[in-house]
Amino acid sequence: MSALVELDSVTVILGGARVADCVTLSVRSGEIVALLGPNGAGKTTLLRVAQGLQDHQRGSVKLGGEAPRLLSARERALRAAYLPQRPQAVWPVSVEALAALGRYAHGAAPERLGPRDRAAVDAAIEACALTPLRKRRMDEISGGERARAHLARALAQQAPLLALDEPTAGLDPAQALGVAEIFRKHAEAGGGVLFSTHDIALAARVAHRVTLLSYGRIVAAGAPEAALSEAALTEAYGRKGRLVRVEGALTAVFE
Amino acid sequence: MRLSLALTALSLCALFAALWLGPAPIADPFAGDVRTHTIVWEVRFPRALTAWLVGAALGLSGAALQGLLRNPLADSGVLGLSGFAALGAVIAFAFGFAAFAPIAALLFALAAAMLVTVLGWRARGPASLVLIGVGLSSLSGGLIALALNLAPNPGALADLVNWTLGSVEGRSLNDVALVGGLLALGAVLVAFAARGLQALTLGEEAAAAIGADLGRTRVLVVLGAAACTGGATAVAGVIGFVGIAAPHLVRAIAGHDPARLLLPSALAGGALLVCADIAVRLLPTDAELKLGVAAALIGGPVFALIAARLAGRGGDA
Known part of the structure; x- marks a missing residue:
C-alpha cells in the first residue's frame, strides 16, 4: 500500500532561511501522524508542501503517489483535505x-x-x-x-488524507479530545491524518507516530513515547522537558 | 430565486413607470398618436432601458469584484475602473476617434481591473484596497484633465466634461445594444467564475485547497467586470456607487454567498438606476440633474455607512 503522502528529504528555503531542512516523513492509510515543535519550526510549511501549496527546493513530495505540483487543484483536493492554521x-x-x-x-x-x-x-x-x-x-x-x-x-x-494545521487550537480539552476521536474514526476507515499541534499530550494520546521539529530539522520521529525523549524535547523546545505518565495518559512537563 | 423574481418584477414596474412619468405629461403611454409614440418609444423607452442595463452592469460587476477581492466596499467606481473607462472614452472623443470610444473605454477598464487586482490581491483589510482605488480614480481624473488640455478641439471640451458626470439622457437603441451586448458578455464570464467566488469565502489558500482554480476565477472576473464597466461607462459616463449599493441591499435578504448575490445584484442595480433616473427627470431643476450626480448623492452615504460598520468590526471584512 503506497503512502497517502510522502516527503523525502524535502528542503524549503523561504527568504534565505531553511524553513524545512531535509525532512522525510510519510502518512499511510490508517495512520495518524502529529507534527510537533516550537513556533517557527516549519510545521505549517511541511503541511503546505504536502498539499502542493508551497514549492520546495530539494527532495521529492508525493501526494497519493504523484507530485502535487503536477496535479490540478481539484485532483489535490480529492486526495487531501487541508485546514489552514487560521481558517x-x-x-x-x-x-x-x-x-x-x-x-x-x-x-x-x-x-x-x-x-x-x-x-x-x-x-x-x-x-x-x-x-x-x-x-x-x-x-x-x-x-x-x-x-x-x-x-x-x-x-x-x-479525502483520504486530512492535513490539518493546529486543528485543536482554541478548543477546550473536551472538544480537543472530540477531534482526536474524529481522527481515530477517519484512520479506522482507511484514511490518514497529518496534523500539527502544540498539545504534546494530545499528540501522544492520539498519534501513532510523531515528528518533532526544530528550525526546520527533524529532532526525533517515531512512536510518541520513544521519540519524545527528554533529550529530544529539551533540544527542540530549548527548555528541559520530559514526558510523564499520569493515570495512564502521557503529558509533557517542562521545567 | 424568489428574490430574483421579485426584483425582475420591480425592474419591469420601474421601466413601465419610466415610460409613463416625465416632464411631458402622458395619459396613456400605449396610446397610438404620433406625439405619444415619439415621446414614449423614441425618447423614454431607450433611455429607461439604457438606465436599467447600465445599472445591471454596474451591480453585477460590483458583486463580482466584491466576491473576488473579498471586500464589500469594492465596485467599479470606487476601484477606479469607471474612471479609467471614462478616460479611454475621453481620449477617443477628444482626439477625433469617437467611433472607437466604446473600445477605448473597454480596454482602459480592463487595464484598471488588472491593476487593481494585482495591487489589491494581497491587500490587508478593506481600507487598503479602497486606498488603491482612490489612487487609481485620482490618476484617471488627472489624466482626463490632461487629455482635455491636450485635445486639439477645445470646442467639444464642455460636452466631454459634462459627459463624464454620467447621464442616460437622449440615449438611443444603439446605446442599448452596446451596453446590452457587453453586459451579456460580462454576465457569461462572471457566471463561469461563480463557484470560484464561492470558494474564496474560505480565503485564498483554503479556496485553492478545496480545488478552486483561482487563476481562472481572477481572469474571468477581471474580464467580466471590465466588459460591464466599459459598456456602462461608454454609454452613460461615470456612475458611481450602484455597484456597492446593489449587492449591499441584496445581502440583507439573500445572505452573503457571493455566487448567489450575482443575479439579484444585477437586477437590483438595474431597478435602482431606473428609479434614480425617474427621480432626476421629475425633479424641477432648471438644468436636469445628472444621473451620476444623483447616484453619488444617494450612494455616498451608503458607502460611508458600510465603511463605518466595517471599521467598527476592526477593519476586517
Missing part, C-alpha cells in the same frame, strides 16, 4: 454552507448538493457536533464552534 470565513455564511464548500472538488455547490454530497456534509456536521448550529451564521457562533465548522468543511471533502 477564514470572509463572508458570514451559514455553518452548513461553509461545510458544503468541502464538496467543491466533487463538483457540488452549497445550493446544489447531490445525495452523496448531502450525506457527506451531514456526516461531517454531525461528527463535529454542530447539528444544532448548522443553520447559524459563522459570525453568530463562538470561536470553538467556528473552528469545528472549518474542520467539518475539511471532513466533508472525504
Whole structure:
C-alpha cells in the first residue's frame, strides 16, 4: 500500500532561511501522524508542501503517489483535505454552507448538493457536533464552534488524507479530545491524518507516530513515547522537558 | 430565486413607470398618436432601458469584484475602473476617434481591473484596497484633465466634461445594444467564475485547497467586470456607487454567498438606476440633474455607512 503522502528529504528555503531542512516523513492509510515543535519550526510549511501549496527546493513530495505540483487543484483536493492554521470565513455564511464548500472538488455547490454530497456534509456536521448550529451564521457562533465548522468543511471533502494545521487550537480539552476521536474514526476507515499541534499530550494520546521539529530539522520521529525523549524535547523546545505518565495518559512537563 | 423574481418584477414596474412619468405629461403611454409614440418609444423607452442595463452592469460587476477581492466596499467606481473607462472614452472623443470610444473605454477598464487586482490581491483589510482605488480614480481624473488640455478641439471640451458626470439622457437603441451586448458578455464570464467566488469565502489558500482554480476565477472576473464597466461607462459616463449599493441591499435578504448575490445584484442595480433616473427627470431643476450626480448623492452615504460598520468590526471584512 503506497503512502497517502510522502516527503523525502524535502528542503524549503523561504527568504534565505531553511524553513524545512531535509525532512522525510510519510502518512499511510490508517495512520495518524502529529507534527510537533516550537513556533517557527516549519510545521505549517511541511503541511503546505504536502498539499502542493508551497514549492520546495530539494527532495521529492508525493501526494497519493504523484507530485502535487503536477496535479490540478481539484485532483489535490480529492486526495487531501487541508485546514489552514487560521481558517477564514470572509463572508458570514451559514455553518452548513461553509461545510458544503468541502464538496467543491466533487463538483457540488452549497445550493446544489447531490445525495452523496448531502450525506457527506451531514456526516461531517454531525461528527463535529454542530447539528444544532448548522443553520447559524459563522459570525453568530463562538470561536470553538467556528473552528469545528472549518474542520467539518475539511471532513466533508472525504479525502483520504486530512492535513490539518493546529486543528485543536482554541478548543477546550473536551472538544480537543472530540477531534482526536474524529481522527481515530477517519484512520479506522482507511484514511490518514497529518496534523500539527502544540498539545504534546494530545499528540501522544492520539498519534501513532510523531515528528518533532526544530528550525526546520527533524529532532526525533517515531512512536510518541520513544521519540519524545527528554533529550529530544529539551533540544527542540530549548527548555528541559520530559514526558510523564499520569493515570495512564502521557503529558509533557517542562521545567 | 424568489428574490430574483421579485426584483425582475420591480425592474419591469420601474421601466413601465419610466415610460409613463416625465416632464411631458402622458395619459396613456400605449396610446397610438404620433406625439405619444415619439415621446414614449423614441425618447423614454431607450433611455429607461439604457438606465436599467447600465445599472445591471454596474451591480453585477460590483458583486463580482466584491466576491473576488473579498471586500464589500469594492465596485467599479470606487476601484477606479469607471474612471479609467471614462478616460479611454475621453481620449477617443477628444482626439477625433469617437467611433472607437466604446473600445477605448473597454480596454482602459480592463487595464484598471488588472491593476487593481494585482495591487489589491494581497491587500490587508478593506481600507487598503479602497486606498488603491482612490489612487487609481485620482490618476484617471488627472489624466482626463490632461487629455482635455491636450485635445486639439477645445470646442467639444464642455460636452466631454459634462459627459463624464454620467447621464442616460437622449440615449438611443444603439446605446442599448452596446451596453446590452457587453453586459451579456460580462454576465457569461462572471457566471463561469461563480463557484470560484464561492470558494474564496474560505480565503485564498483554503479556496485553492478545496480545488478552486483561482487563476481562472481572477481572469474571468477581471474580464467580466471590465466588459460591464466599459459598456456602462461608454454609454452613460461615470456612475458611481450602484455597484456597492446593489449587492449591499441584496445581502440583507439573500445572505452573503457571493455566487448567489450575482443575479439579484444585477437586477437590483438595474431597478435602482431606473428609479434614480425617474427621480432626476421629475425633479424641477432648471438644468436636469445628472444621473451620476444623483447616484453619488444617494450612494455616498451608503458607502460611508458600510465603511463605518466595517471599521467598527476592526477593519476586517
